[in-house]
Amino acid sequence: MKTILVFREEKFAWAHEAFPFVHPLLLPLCNKPYIEYPLDLAILAGSTAVRIVCDGRLDAVESYCEDGSRWGIDLSYAHMHPEDSDEILLGKNRRFCGDERIMIVRGFCFFVYNKRFDYKSEAASLPECKWAACPAGGSITLYGAPVTPRKDGKDAPMSIVPLDGMANYYRASMEALETGADNYVLPGYGVEPGCAIGRNVVMSKSVQIRKPVNIGNNVQLLGDTIIGPSAIIGSNVIIDRQSVVESSIVLDNTYIGEHLEVNGRVASGNMLNDPVSGASIVMEDPHLLSGIRESEILSTLPRKLTHALIALLFIVVLSFPFLLFAMLLRIGGLWKSSRIECHSEKPGKTISLDNIELDVKKPLGAIAAALSMDRYPMLFRVLTGQLSLIGSTARVAEAKHPNTPSSSLAYRPAVFSYAEAEEWPTTGGDAAIVERYHLAHSNAAADVGLVFKAFINNFHKKSSA
Amino acid sequence: MNITETSNGGVAVVALEGRLDMLSAPEFRNNRSIIDPEKTVVLDLEKLDFLDTSGLGAIVGASRQKQNLACGIVLSCMNDKVRRVFEITKVQTLFHIFDDTAAAIDFATNRQSAST
Amino acid sequence: MSSIITLTLPGEIMFVRFASQTAASLARLLTDENPPASDGAQFVHDFELAVSEAFTNSVKYTGEHDALQMLTLTFEFQPRQLTVSVRDANPPFSIDRPAPDIEKGQIGGWGLMLISKVMDSVTYRRDGGSNILSMSKAI
Numbered sequence: 192m193k194t195i196l197v198f199r200e201e202k203f204a205w206a207h208e209a210f211p212f213v214h215p216l217l218l219p220l221c222n223k224p225y226i227e228y229p230l231d232l233a234i235l236a237g238s239t240a241v242r243i244v245c246d247g248r249l250d251a252v253e254s255y256c257e258d259g260s261r262w263g264i265d266l267s268y269a270h271m272h273p274e275d276s277d278e279i280l281l282g283k284n285r286r287f288c289g290d291e292r293i294m295i296v297r298g299f300c301f302f303v304y305n306k307r308f309d310y311k312s313e314a315a316s317l318p319e320c321k322w323a324a325c326p327a328g329g330s331i332t333l334y335g336a337p338v339t340p341r342k343d344g345k346d347a348p349m350s351i352v353p354l355d356g357m358a359n360y361y362r363a364s365m366e367a368l369e370t371g372a373d374n375y376v377l378p379g380y381g382v383e384p385g386c387a388i389g390r391n392v393v394m395s396k397s398v399q400i401r402k403p404v405n406i407g408n409n410v411q412l413l414g415d416t417i418i419g420p421s422a423i424i425g426s427n428v429i430i431d432r433q434s435v436v437e438s439s440i441v442l443d444n445t446y447i448g449e450h451l452e453v454n455g456r457v458a459s460g461n462m463l464n465d466p467v468s469g470a471s472i473v474m475e476d477p478h479l480l481s482g483i484r485e486s487e488i489l490s491t492l493p494r495k496l497t498h499a500l501i502a503l504l505f506i507v508v509l510s511f512p513f514l515l516f517a518m519l520l521r522i523g524g525l526w527k528s529s530r531i532e533c534h535s536e537k538p539g540k541t542i543s544l545d546n547i548e549l550d551v552k553k554p555l556g557a558i559a560a561a562l563s564m565d566r567y568p569m570l571f572r573v574l575t576g577q578l579s580l581i582g583s584t585a586r587v588a589e590a591k592h593p594n595t596p597s598s599s600l601a602y603r604p605a606v607f608s609y610a611e612a613e614e615w616p617t618t619g620g621d622a623a624i625v626e627r628y629h630l631a632h633s634n635a636a637a638d639v640g641l642v643f644k645a646f647i648n649n650f651h652k653k654s655s656a
Numbered sequence: 657m658n659i660t661e662t663s664n665g666g667v668a669v670v671a672l673e674g675r676l677d678m679l680s681a682p683e684f685r686n687n688r689s690i691i692d693p694e695k696t697v698v699l700d701l702e703k704l705d706f707l708d709t710s711g712l713g714a715i716v717g718a719s720r721q722k723q724n725l726a727c728g729i730v731l732s733c734m735n736d737k738v739r740r741v742f743e744i745t746k747v748q749t750l751f752h753i754f755d756d757t758a759a760a761i762d763f764a765t766n767r768q769s770a771s772t
Numbered sequence: 773m774s775s776i777i778t779l780t781l782p783g784e785i786m787f788v789r790f791a792s793q794t795a796a797s798l799a800r801l802l803t804d805e806n807p808p809a810s811d812g813a814q815f816v817h818d819f820e821l822a823v824s825e826a827f828t829n830s831v832k833y834t835g836e837h838d839a840l841q842m843l844t845l846t847f848e849f850q851p852r853q854l855t856v857s858v859r860d861a862n863p864p865f866s867i868d869r870p871a872p873d874i875e876k877g878q879i880g881g882w883g884l885m886l887i888s889k890v891m892d893s894v895t896y897r898r899d900g901g902s903n904i905l906s907m908s909k910a911i
Contacts (some may be wrong), residue, residue, distance in 0.1 A: 246749070248743060248746070249743065250740075250743055250744070257810075268739075269753065269755065270739075270742075270743070270748040270749075270753050271753075272749075272752065279763070282754065282756075282759040282760075282762065282763055283752070283753065283754045283755065283759065283763075284754075284755050284756075285754070285755065285756035285758070285759035286733075286755040286756035286759075287755055675789065677788060677789070677792075677824055677828070678785050678788055678828045678831075678832075679785055679786065679788055679789060706792075706817075706820065706821075706824075708792075708821055708824045708825055708828065708883075708886075709825060709828075709882040709883050709886055710828055712882065713882070737817050740817075740890075741821070741886065744885070744886055744889045744890070745882045745885070745886065
C-alpha cells in the first residue's frame with residue numbers, strides 16, 4: 192500500500208496570506224505541523240511509502256519532512272499541474288506506484304480519524320472506491336484491487352473537514368486538542384491527559400493551567416496568567432502578566448502583552464484574528480499603553496537621565512580609542528561612513544544617523560568593531576535625547592517599504608539593542624519579541640546592567656569572529 | 657554529455673546522460689528532434705547528473721519552439737538534484753513531469769493524437 | 773584555523789566544468805572530514821551548482837567587453853564552512869535584481885537567484901576594477 196497526498200496551491204492561498212511566514216502545509220495544527228496529520232493517516236492505513244504532490248513549491252516541506260525516515264516510511268515529492276486528474280496523477284507517478292494498491296488523498300483538509308481503529312485492514316480490504324469525500328473538494332480514493340478479503344467489523348470513522356479558511360482551521364485545531372492524544376498522534380510530554388507541555392517552558396507559581404492545553408517549546412508564562420481551557424500555545428511564546436488565553440491558538444513567535452484577555456482568537460505575531468468573523472486586528476495592549484502614559488514623566492525622565500549619564504561615561508572612556516581607531520582606519524580605507532534616515536521614537540518622524548561600516552576582515556577593523564567604535568558617534572545622540580542607549584535596533588526608513596513601527600511601545604531606537612544584551616538573534620522576529628518584552632518591563636536601573644551586557648556580548652562576538 | 661534518441665510511435669524519446677550546462681547546451685539545442693517544432697519529445701533525465709540554469713534555459717527555450725507549447729516536451733525520471741533546480745526556479749510549472757518514461761510516452765502519445 | 777586555495781583559470785566556457793568539479797571535489801573533502809548532520813551529497817551538489825553558475829556568468833559577460841581574461845576562484849576552508857569567491861574584471865553588476873518571472877515568459881537570469889537559494893550567504897563587492905562574488909555555505 193502506498194499513498195499520494197495531493198495539494199493545490201489555490202486551496203491554501205488563504206493560509207499563505209494569513210500566516211505568511213510559514214508554508215501552509217507546515218502550519219501548526221494543535222502542536223504539530225499540518226502535513227503530519229495526513230501522513231499519520233497514510234501510515235495508519237498501512238502505507239510504506241508516501242509521495243507529496245503539489246502544483247506549487249515544496250522545498251520548505253521537504254526540508255522539514257526529509258526522506259520520511261523519522262516516520263519509518265519512504266517519503267518523496269513530485270510536481271503536478273492544477274488540473275491533473277487522478278488518472279494523470281497515477282501516470283505521472285507510475286514508477287512510484289508500481290503494482291501496489293494506491294490511496295490518493297486530495298485536498299488541504301483535516302481528516303477526522305481515530306487512531307485506535309484498524310484503518311490498515313480496512314484500506315486493504317475495501318474495493319476500488321472513494322473512501323471519503325467532502326463537497327469542498329477533499330477526498331480519499333483507493334485504486335487497485337483489494338489485498339485482503341473484506342472482514343466484518345466496525346467501520347473505522349473517517350470524515351473530512353476542508354481547511355478553507357480561518358474558521359475551519361480554528362475548529363480543526365480545537366478538535367485535535369480536545370480529543371487530543373486519544374485520537375491523534377500528538378507529540379509532547381503529558382503528565383496527565385489533556386495537558387501536553389514542550390521543552391523549556393518557564394512558568395511562575397501563580398500561573399493557572401486549565402485543561403485541555405497544549406504548550407510548545409521555549410515558552411514563558413508570567414505571573415498570574417491563566418492558560419486554558421482549550422488553549423494551544425506554540426513555540427517561542429511569551430504570555431505576559433495577568434493575561435488570560437482561553438479557547439485560542441497562539442502561534443509560534445508571539446508575544447501576548449499584559450492584562451490581555453484572548454478568548455476564541457488566533458494570535459500570530461502581533462495580529463489577533465477572529466476565526467468566526469474573519470476580522471483581524473493589530474494587537475495593542477491597552478493596559479500596557481496606559482501604564483506607560485501614566486509613568487511617562489515619572490519614569491521617562493530618570494531613564495533618559497540615566498541613559499545620558501552612562502552614554503557620557505562611554506564617551507569619555509572610549510574617546511581615546513575612538514580618535515586613534517578613526518584616524519588609523521580612515522587612513523587604511525577600512526572606515527566607511529554614510530548617513531541613513533531611521534525611524535525616530537516619535538511616530539512618523541525620522542532621524543538621520545551616521546552609519547559606519549568597518550572592514551572586520553582586517554584585524555584593526557575587527558578590534559574597532561569589538562569595541563563598538565562604529566556606535567561611538569551615536570552616543571552623542573543619547574545626550575540630546577534623540578536616541579536611547581539601549582532599546583531597539585534603529586530601523587531604516589524607506590520610501591518604498593514604510594516599515595513604520597506599529598507603535599512607540601514596540602520601538603525605541605537605540606545605540607545598543609536589548610537583543611544584543613540577551614544574546615538572542617539580533618534581527619527578525621526573535622529580536623522583536625525580546626525587544627518588546629524589555630521595552631515594556633525594563634527600568635532605568637535594569638537598563639544600566641543591560642547596556643554593559645550588550646557591550647560585553649558585542650565585544651565577545653566580534654572579537655571571536 | 658551523451659544524447660540517446662529513440663523513436664516510439666510518433667514520439668521521440670531523448671535521453672540525456674552526464675552534464676547539461678553552458679558547454680553542452682548547444683549540442684542539446686541542435687538535436688534533430690528537439691529542434692523540430694512538430695515533434696513531441698519525452699526527455700528522459702534519469703542519467704542527467706548535473707543541470708545548471710544554462711542547461712535549464714536550453715530546455716525551456718526548446719519547449720517554447722514547439723507547436724504544442726504545453727506538451728511539446730514532456731519530462732521523465734528526474735533525480736533529486738535536477739528536481740531541485742526545477743523547483744527553485746519554478747520552471748516545473750511549465751512541464752508535465754513523470755517518474756516513468758513509459759508513462760510519459762503514453763501521455764505524450766495521447767495528447768498528440770488529441771491535438772491532431 | 774582556515775586554509776585557502778586559489779585557482780586561476782582562463783575566462784572561457786570550456787573551463788566551467790573544471791571550475792565546478794574542482795569545487796565539488798573540495799566540498800567533498802570537507803564533508804568527508806566533517807560529516808554533516810544533514811545531507812552531505814546535497815552540500816557538495818549545491819556547491820558545484822553555485823560555482824558553475826558564477827563561473828558561467830563571469831564568462832558570459834567577459835565576451836561583451838574583453839577578448840580574454842583570467843578568472844580567480846578562491847576557496848576558503850573553515851572547520852564547518854566553505855567559502856568560494858569568484859573574481860573577474862567585468863563591469864559592475866547588482867546582485868539584488870528581481871528574480872525572473874517565468875509566468876511573464878522571462879527566461880534566463882536565474883543564476884544569481886539559484887546561487888542565493890542554495891548558498892547560506894552571498895556577498896558582492898567591487899574592488900578596484902574587479903567584481904568579487906563571495907558565496908558561503910555551512911556544513
